[in-house]
Amino acid sequence: EDVTERRRIEERITHLAHYDALTDLPNRTMFHEHLRAGLAAIAGSEEIAVHYIDIDEFKGVNDALGHLVGDELLKSIATSLSRCAGPQDFVARLGGDEFAIVQSAVTSLEQVDELVARVFQAIRAPFDCMGHHLTTDASIGIALAPRHGTALDQILKNADMAMYAAKAAGRRTYRFFEPEMDAKVRERRQLEIDLRHAIAQGGLEGGLEVYYQPCLALKDDRITGCEALVRWRHPERGMVSPAEFIPIAEDTGLINEIGEWVLATACRDAANWPDDIRLAVNVSPVQFKSGTLALKIMAALAASNLPASRLELEITEAVLIRDDDTALAILHQLRAIGVRIALDDFGTGYSSLSYLHRFPFDKIKIDRCFVSDIAGPDGSASIVQAVVNLAAARRMTTTAEGVETEEQQRLLRALGCSEMQGYLFSAAKPADKVLELFALHRSRLAQRGGEESRRREAS
Incomplete structure (x- = not known):
C-alpha cells in the first residue's frame, strides 16, 4: 500500500496545527509548548526572557490601506524578527499584530537589551508592501523566568502586562515586568x-x-x-x-x-x-x-x-x-x-x-502639531498654506486646532485659514x-x- 500521499496530508495537518498560515512562524500553540518545555528545563543562573511584541497602530494600516497591504506588512515583520533573533531564540506569531520571542540562556539584562535593540532596528526599517512605503514600530513587554515566575500562565500574564505598560508610556518603547504593574491592571x-x-x-x-x-x-x-x-x-x-x-x-x-x-x-x-x-x-x-x-x-x-x-x-x-x-x-x-x-x-x-x-x-481641521511650530524658521507655515489652498480649491473651510499664541493667530489669518480653536480664545x-x-x-x-x-x- 502506498501511504506517501496520506503521510504528506498528515504532515500538512500537523504543520497547520503548529504554524501560522500567513507568516509560517510557529503559532500560539507551539509557542506555549516551547515555553512550557523551556520553563521546566531552567537550570543554574540562566534565565528565559519572554518578549511580547505588539505592532503599534497596525490597525491604522489595515483601515487606511486595506487588509492585503496589512498582511504583507505582517509577513515582512515576521521575516525581519526571524533574522534579528539569535540561533537559540524562538520567534512566534501569537495572532493579529502580536508576536513573541523566547530568548533562552540569558545570563545578563544586557543580552535582553541587545535583542530588543535589534528588534526595534529591524521593524523600524521601511517596508515596501504592494507599492506602499511603510514604516512601523512596536511596544514590547518582557518577563524573565524564574525572576518573574515559573508557571506558564504567570509568565505570559506578566509579559502581557509589561507590554501594556510600554503602550501606556507612549508606545515605541519597551518595559520589563514590575510587580506594581499588577496593581495598575487592577x-x-x-x-x-x-x-x-x-x-x-x-x-x-x-x-x-x-x-x-x-x-x-x-x-x-x-x-x-x-x-x-x-x-x-x-x-x-x-x-x-x-x-x-x-x-x-x-x-x-x-x-x-x-x-x-x-x-x-x-x-x-x-x-x-x-x-x-x-x-x-x-x-x-x-x-x-x-x-x-x-x-x-x-x-x-x-x-x-x-x-x-x-x-x-x-x-x-x-x-x-x-x-x-x-x-x-x-x-x-x-x-x-x-x-x-x-x-x-x-x-x-x-x-x-x-x-x-x-x-x-465641508471642513478640514488642521491638526495642532502643525499649528504649534507654525512660527518657527523651519516651521509648518508652508504645509498649512498648502492645506488652506487645497481646501479653498474644493470649496471647504479650514479650522486650525490648538491655537495658543497671538503670533499663531496672526500667521493663520495671513495664510487664509478660515477659523481657529484653542486656549488663546477659550478652553x-x-x-x-x-x-x-x-x-x-x-x-x-x-x-x-x-x-x-x-x-x-x-x-
Whole structure:
C-alpha cells in the first residue's frame, strides 16, 4: 500500500496545527509548548526572557490601506524578527499584530537589551508592501523566568502586562515586568467599572459631562461654532482625563453609549444657542461602523429640534476604510440629512488626499502639531498654506486646532485659514458658561464695532 500521499496530508495537518498560515512562524500553540518545555528545563543562573511584541497602530494600516497591504506588512515583520533573533531564540506569531520571542540562556539584562535593540532596528526599517512605503514600530513587554515566575500562565500574564505598560508610556518603547504593574491592571479594571457606572449616571453627579470649546472666525472674530467634548468628574478622582478613559471606552465598546449620550446632550444644549452658531460632535470609528449612526443622529436632531444644518460631525481618517463603499455611502447618507462633515486631525494619517478626492468634506481641521511650530524658521507655515489652498480649491473651510499664541493667530489669518480653536480664545467650558461666553463676546464685538464707527466719523 502506498501511504506517501496520506503521510504528506498528515504532515500538512500537523504543520497547520503548529504554524501560522500567513507568516509560517510557529503559532500560539507551539509557542506555549516551547515555553512550557523551556520553563521546566531552567537550570543554574540562566534565565528565559519572554518578549511580547505588539505592532503599534497596525490597525491604522489595515483601515487606511486595506487588509492585503496589512498582511504583507505582517509577513515582512515576521521575516525581519526571524533574522534579528539569535540561533537559540524562538520567534512566534501569537495572532493579529502580536508576536513573541523566547530568548533562552540569558545570563545578563544586557543580552535582553541587545535583542530588543535589534528588534526595534529591524521593524523600524521601511517596508515596501504592494507599492506602499511603510514604516512601523512596536511596544514590547518582557518577563524573565524564574525572576518573574515559573508557571506558564504567570509568565505570559506578566509579559502581557509589561507590554501594556510600554503602550501606556507612549508606545515605541519597551518595559520589563514590575510587580506594581499588577496593581495598575487592577486599577484600569476598576476604572472601567466606574466608567460603566458614570455612563448609567449620564449628566448626574459622578457621571459624564459635555463641555464646549468655541471656534472663532479669523476674518471677523465671530464665534462660528463649538466642539462638544466629553468630560468625566469622578466622585473620588476628580476630573479624569479623556486620554485616560476614552481608550478604555473604545477597547470595551462603551464608546457607542458615550457617543450616543454626548450627541443627544449636545444637540439639546445647542438648540438654545444663537442660530448662527454650529455644533461639532466627534464620531469614533467604532460608532461609525455600528451601522445605526444615521438613525441615531436623526433621532437626536428630532428630539432637540436642532436643524440638521447646524450639526457638524467630525471624523478621522480611520473611519474611512480604503475602497470601502459602505463608509462612503454612510457619509453621503448623513450629507443627505443636511449634516455637515469635517475631516479631523488632517495630515496625521496615511492618505488624506485620496479621501478629499472621494468625498466632498465641508471642513478640514488642521491638526495642532502643525499649528504649534507654525512660527518657527523651519516651521509648518508652508504645509498649512498648502492645506488652506487645497481646501479653498474644493470649496471647504479650514479650522486650525490648538491655537495658543497671538503670533499663531496672526500667521493663520495671513495664510487664509478660515477659523481657529484653542486656549488663546477659550478652553472648553460647561454648557452654562459657554452661553455666558456667547453673550459677553457679542457685546465686546458690538462695542468694538461702535468704537470703529466713531473713529471713522471722526476722521
